[in-house]
Amino acid sequence: MADLLHSDQRDLSVDQELALRTAAVRLAGEFIGLYGPETIERFLHTSYDQFATAHTIPNYLPLLAERFARQRLQALARVEGHHRDGKPVVLFLCTHNAGRSQMALGFFTAFAGDRAVAWSGGSEPGAQVNPAAIAAMTERGIDITGEYPKPWTDEIVRAADVVITMGCGDACPIFPGTRYENWDVDDPAGLPPEQVRPIRDDLERRIRVLLDQLAIPAN
Template sequence: MAEKPTVLFVCVHNAGRSQMAAGFMKELSGGRVEVLSGGSEPGDQINPVAVAVMAEEGIDITGNVPQLLTTGQVRESDVVITMGCGDVCPIFPGKRYEDWELTDPAGKSIDEVRPIRDDIRARIEALLSELLPAETEEMLS
């Protein structure tokens, strides 16, 4: 893996789950992980409830814009995390792929999205402990 691992988060609209995951990864890695995100059918804006629950964690994703997933993003990533994009995600041999089964926050209330956010945070912390084992111990202690 490269000195600075690259992680790509993918969901259909790139408006909720993948944006929350990218926000946590950027924040919790302290810039030691390159973070990309994209969607197979990007929405026109970030889910405002996702923005609100991330703000509760002190993470601002208001400036993020849903992006179309590109094969270039997949090619340059060490780890590709998909969240319900099915067969539309391009697959390249030699990449580490994980599919995180997470409820889509679209149309959900803030109380319904908080547990999704917390699940994403826990998964990001676990992934970080694998990508940056020694550094993660220091961060979390």
């Protein structure tokens, strides 16, 4: 873990160092036979850096880094053909990954269950998921409090079968062979609950149409 824990970009506490070491061990166990310690540490290293400047609660950084590194490694395994479960992968992208893409992810995950894989990301990730979006989804019985804003990476986009973009414009990545859809959905940032609900309902309708197109029965 030398490369991970002795970077000029980090000023880690003892607890953070221990948490990152433990995360590396867990990830190595999960991806044994696929990726070695160097790859695990590199993904954990770069994932930590993605959050170190955006999040102000240092004790959460190792956990966020581990979760994001795991998702990235899962995506890489799909890109490289190591993971073939036949499930479609859908990626929801917006600017801050705090409102629209998180609500879309919440609906898709709730409706598709384990019949598909869904991720989300942002071109300029915010510090937290929009509380108004969380409240609106709670009204639908869907809990997105465990989600967090994150960027996208090449392997995540390349692993997706369908990429849904919402407001990220030219910043949204384009790779040949991937199906792209741009949804014209208002940004709920700064809006009161009564204005967020129509956005939520619009996303729910769009998700149901997408599930039909992918031949995925909704829960």
